[in-house]
Amino acid sequence: MGILDGLLGNASENDAQELQQELTRLLATGERVEKAYAIIRDQIIFTNKRLILVDKQGVTGKKREILSVPYRSIERFSMETTGHFDLDAELKIWIRGQAEPLTKNFRDDQSIHDISRALAEYAL
Template identity: 75%
Template sequence: MGLLDAILGNAAETDAQEIQLELQQLLAPGETVRAAYAVIRDLLVFTSKRLILVDKQGVTGKKREYLSIPYRSIERFSMETTGHFDLDAEIKIWVRGQTEPISKTFRNDKNILDVYRALSEFAL
């Protein structure tokens, strides 16, 4: 993962084995991390069973919120790429039972396509 990419808000693929060790206490028996992407300090983790969104909070990032979304609960998702004047790209994920989508903003299109492809692979 490039430090500059993470600071700028670009999604950067991270080492799945490293994330597997970091989240070991949260994973179900037999559940494995397949892909993980860092956006600034947050993580999108695709496991064999679910999507885990890790929101690192506070100055140090020690406080964290873990949102677990089983793939079967993802109803639809969308991607908005950057334009000439709108430099932010965005992924939205609609989860069963919620009216508003979960939204993640990226600073450019560099790796948003990889995140969208991973979402397509695991959620469909």
């Protein structure tokens, strides 16, 4: 997967070491990036301590909303795969204290399976 996949809404795996350097000011002492995925301009980052969701906003993407979710706050998650006529896959993550789940849309099943597997590894 590469840049084209990211533009089409498919998640592409990012280099964890590169993100480790980029997020130095955000990460706690001893925290390390273990897996990261990009969906168009947004990112889903798994560290050894929490899930970080980066939502790039605006035309340039310079403005960012960064949501930090400790794994212990993830109550459950679900995935909906693509079908014959519904080509979007959907991931929902329910976080303790929030009524509505976080929702991310994907264009293929492989991406959503990879991220769901990573969620299972870290949140369960």
